[in-house]
Amino acid sequence: MAAIMVVASAQNTRLVQKGLIHPDQACAVPGRRITDSLVLIRDTICYARDRNIRLVVLNLDFEKAFDRLSHQYLFEVLRKVGLPDRRAILNLERAVFYFIWGSKWERVRREVLKKPKEKGGKGVPDLPLFLGARFTALHLALATSPSRNPKTTAFTRFWMGSFLRRKKFLPIDLRVPVSFNLPLFYAFIPTFLKRFNLEQEELQVLTKHRLLISCVQGREPVSSVRGLAIGEPSQVWRNVNHPALPNRLRDLSWMVAHEVLPVRSVMHSRGLLQSATCPRPGCGAPESVRHLLWECSAAVDQWAIAGSLQFPYLPAGEVLTAQLMLYGVGLSPNSKKDFTRIWLTLAATKDATWTSRNLLVGRHMQIPPVAVIRMAAATVREAVAAGGGP
Structure with missing residues (x-):
């Protein structure tokens, strides 16, 4: 599983890989080319043959080294290559509100600013909602919709199988193995749905991120205005x-x-x-x-x-x-x-x-x-x- 995550990360950074690793570079040694490694192996074999030394050449698949890799270590590696950690969203959101107010004094709660303008907010993008909706809709669509890549669908259904069966998005088939526990990166989806009260939504809504965002924003109440009757605040925000x-x-x-x-x-x-x-x-x-x-x-x-x-x-x-x-x-x-x-x-x-x-x-x-x-x-x-x- 970790190897697949590494491959996925490599696909996302393929445009800058040539600037990080030379095409002829061997392993992680800067300046050493693949031909240099081949010459060393050839010279070692010739040295052993000339002196009748018993020698065994072992070819290892280094991708197997990542199969038992710690998630924390993997996240640290991703951070070293420039991918942000989980606090990046919080830091970015904090910077956005500091820019809006011009200081650290936030006069209105952030939840109010994230509301649409017609409901008393400023329409500030809700980063946790936007990114969480994209992530949730993408993986639920991979697991439940027909795909040109059956391996991706099978992989997603295996790790999300128990969750999808509980939600009745997939039929129960005892011939198909599933994971009983959600992995770390898929455990975010139930948490996201519970946080934004989306657990009872239909699959057609959960697989489209725009519908998820519209559903959450549509339930936002209109901000009240002191001294006005019900219904008048909507007119106030239109006037504003x-x-x-x-x-x-x-x-x-x-x-x-x-x-x-x-x-x-x-x-x-x-x-x-x-x-x-x-x-x-x-x-x-x-x-x-x-x-x-x-x-x-x-x-x-x-x-x-x-x-x-x-x-x-x-x-x-x-x-x-x-x-x-x-x-x-x-x-x-x-x-x-x-x-x-x-x-x-x-x-x-x-x-x-x-x-x-x-x-x-x-x-x-x-x-x-x-x-x-x-x-x-x-x-x-x-x-x-x-x-x-x-």
Whole structure:
């Protein structure tokens, strides 16, 4: 079995083997050619014949040396030739999330980020799910589907026979030997199916990796949004990923909906700040996401200025509520046809408010509400010019 794994690994690295081992190289001795070994054997035989020395030439099949090879030793050999170990996936996934957040502070659980965008996630690839689905579907298809290589099918059915019979994927035939215990590399399959709750799926699903991934992602619940009724969060995540919003505004709206914008109350709850008080002069309330964008006196002044004269995209007489401003829900039926313009304007205003707050905290710069509104208007014009709005 180990020899077959070595052969399979050799097939996967055949494109780089010429750079690792010279075609004329003998065994693992660099610089020694096969012809040199043949000359040594010839000279040894001639030496024994000339001196009437009894000599036996024994030809050994060195592939047999791998039949009793330790799996751990084999994995160590694979690591030495450049194939990653089992921790490579964890290290790669950790690097992906460090890149997304820009630091080791992960504000949202990784399971949420792996959800589809329409369910409150970011669509980050789930490496264990993707690779596990490919591995499981490949070997189950080899064992249960007609193949042009009967040896591969027989080998796979032997090692997975007991598992396939328990799942009733193969009929019980006492004339065909099977292994009662799954080997190390096939023991992963039952663990994978149990982890992602795929044990009851049909064979037609288990042999196609795309169906496996779709099945797991389809069962993911929609991320909830605080203060909204059932069904409304789906509309929120559609608004967050609205095509009219630039990427910056989408990310801001996503963090607002998850309430993970790094305001002082969020950082204080994670032990990163000693105080959660709003940095605005004269405001002693805790700085939450809702407080920053809606309840703070600076935010109240900004939304009061953001009228129809400043923003013609905000309909006159429209009652602006916190849910409409934060999530884009609760718009009156008469204004739904102008939702794209309204939502782009609201998102740009929130971005300008967040920028002015960061200038206050980082550089102690007081930005008047009129300047904040002008920043938002410039963002709207840039988005419209880039084709993001009507």
